[in-house]
Amino acid sequence: MPRSPEGIPRCARSRLFMRVPMEQSTDRQVTVTVRSRTTDAANDLARQVREQTTLFRFTDRLFRARTVVEIYECALDAICETLMCSRASILRFDDGGTMRFVAWRGLSDGYRAAVDGHSPWKRHDREADPIFLSDVALSKEPRQLIETIIGEGIHALAFIPLAGADELAGKFMVYYDTPRVFTDHERDLALLVARQLGFALERHAGDASARRLTALVESSxxxxxxxxxxxxxxxxxxxxxxxxxxxxxxxxxxxxxxxxxxxxxxxxxxxxxxxxxxxxxxxxxxxxxxxxxxxxxxxxxxxxxxxxxxxxxxxxxxxxxISERQRAQEQQQLLLHEMNHRVKNVFALTSGIVNLTARSATTPAELASTVSERLATLSRAHALTMSSIAAESEPAATTLHPLIAAILAPYRAGERSRCEVRGADIPIPSTLVTSISLLLHEFATNAAKYGSLSTMDGMVEITCSKRLSEFVIVWRERGGPSPRSAGGEGFGSRLVKATASQLGRVSRVWDPLGVVIELVIERDRLEA
Incomplete structure (x- = not known):
């Protein structure tokens, strides 16, 4: 076999030189692969850092947000940054259950007006799933809606539900200029942002409700x-x-x-x-x-x-x-009882006047004339018991003696007066006219029904005197039937006690000659 100058067979030497370039090529491929994987890992790490930073900033801004507008703004920032889009929107259900735009980025007024109210879900669809359309042109949406979306330059989009604790609060949407395949990671990011946004909106609504409730409680x-x-x-x-x-x-x-x-x-x-x-x-x-x-x-x-x-x-x-209400009810009951009592008294007095007049009248005409005159006098005396507050004008000042005479005038026996008034005569303040008149009228009524004024010969002696810090009126009945104490306390007796307590006090004694009533009025009341 031919050999090279180095002593290596030529064929072997040829294979050796050929092998060296092949090994160098493999090393270069490995190096490129390692560099590519390193770059991918670095990119993944950078993306993760970016996403984590965006989500952290989103959470922090949601926590600090004081208005719903601030919540929308930071949510749109997070949506666009995490899902790599330049256009997005947030929609909420209105009071009528229709989905309406509340915040958006990069959408025209015409587009929003055209799709406003469109939603794949109702408010009660709390378990709604997100919808991702990778290519709008291939979706099953109505043709007119597809044309409207594409006309806005949108070719891919996603519907992400915003679930509340009890119902669906709304949705957010992302839009892309070209068809797009949504990755599982993007789907997870979208749901994560939706949960944060839904929670923030619910918390804001709860806080607002709590503030209103607190204001109501505090101001109640x-x-x-x-x-x-x-x-x-x-x-x-x-x-x-x-x-x-x-x-x-x-x-x-x-x-x-x-x-x-x-x-x-x-x-x-x-x-x-x-x-x-x-x-x-x-x-x-x-x-x-x-x-x-x-x-x-x-x-x-x-x-x-x-x-x-x-x-x-x-x-x-x-x-x-309810203290005031109960006092008002008690006062109303008192007035109703008083009205009932006084109406009964009027009938009793009228009957007594007719009977007394009939004993001395000689003709029906005389009887009618005398009864009419006495009823008119009784009416004038009754008017004195009306409160001065109810009068159309300020009542004229009066003194005690004329007041007593006016109240007892209906009980005259012909021309003969049936009362004697002795002692001090003092001015009566307008604020006390009603109370004193009521008491005297009640005394006279009882005398006409049961006491001295129920007979022709009966009399009433009234003595008025000053005593230390008090003014005393003593009412003595003479010439009537034998006095007797009533078996029980009726409304008239309770009325007398209640009225007298406003002035001072009252006492009653059944003397053998007739009943004796002592009305004590505190002097400072008369000077009020």
Whole structure:
């Protein structure tokens, strides 16, 4: 075999030289492959860093956002950066359940007007899946809609639902100028952004609702109190401070029993039992106790408080002060009873006037004339019992003696007066005319029905005198039937006591000659 000068066979030498270039070529391929993989890994790492940075910034901006506009803006930034698009939009359901644009990037007014209201889902579709259209021209959407989308220069898009806790809040959309194959990673990114955005919108709505609720609670005139199932107070609004007199810091953590009088302690366990059963207690009227120990009448509404899992963890109480309402109702009842009493008295007095007049009248004409005159006098005396507030003009000043004479004028026996008034005559303030007239009218009415004015010969002696810091009116009946104490206290007696308490006090004695009534008026009342 021929050999080379180096002593190597020529054929072997040829193979050797040929082998060297082949090994060098393989090394270059390996180097290119390694460099390519290194570049891909570096690109993947850079992409991951970019995405993580974008998502972190998105989360931070959502946390700091104070308005829904700020939420939309940072969401659109995150959508465009993570999904590599220049156009995007956010749509929400309006009150009528129609999907409307609320924020967008790179969309014309005409396009938004043309597709506004279009949505593949309804509000109740909480489990809606995202929709990715890689090529709009090949989609199954209506032809007119496809032409509108392509006319906007959009050839690929995605619908990403925004799910809330109970229903679908809306969607966001991404748009691309060319057909696009969406990777699994892009789908995952889109869902991640959607979850963050949906949560932020729900939190904002919840915060806004909570702020409105807090404002309502804080500004309410009613006492609004929250307690746990052990009866310990967990919240206390300004209305409760005004009603019960305790400051918020005094009551938090305290038992609600602090507000309940001893004779009402049995109510609280019953209320808690009903609350644990999920029952709502409506307009329960009861009595509670203020910080100073005074009772207050309230109307109570109690509702269960539930946590996020729907479990009952406490109760809210709304207490409304009904003291004024009860006083108004009592006053109304008093007025109704008084009206009924006075109407009955009018009929009794009219009957008595007719009977007394009939004993002395000689002709029907005389009877009719005398009865009419006495009824007219009775009407004028009755007008004196009307409140001066109800008068069309300021009443003229009056003194005690003329007032007594006017009230007893209907009980004259012909030309003979049936009352004698002696003693001091003092001016009567307009604020006391009603009260004094009511009392004197009540005394006269009882005398006409049961006492001295029920007979022709009966008389009433009235003595007025000053005594230290008091003014005393003594009413003595003479010449009537034997006086007797009533078996029970009627409305007339209660009316007398209630009216007299506004002036001073009243007492009644059944003397053998006739009833004696002493009305004591405090002097400072007469000077008011």
């Amino acid at each position: 005139d009613d006492a609004i109190i929250a307690k746990d199932l052990n009866g310990l107070i967990t919240d206390w609004n300004p209305g409760a401070e005004r009603l019960f007199g305790y400051r918020r810091e005094e009551m938090l953590g305290q038992p609600v029993m602090l507000l309940i009088p001893e004779d009402r302690r049995g109510e609280e366990p019953t209320i808690l039992e009903r609350i644990r059963a999920g029952e709502r207690i409506e307009h329960y009227e009861t009595i509670r106790r203020r910080k100073d120990g005074t009772p207050v009448a309230i109307s109570l509404t109690v509702s269960p408080i539930k946590d996020a899992r729907g479990e009952i963890v406490g109760a809210s109480k709304i207490a409304r002060d």
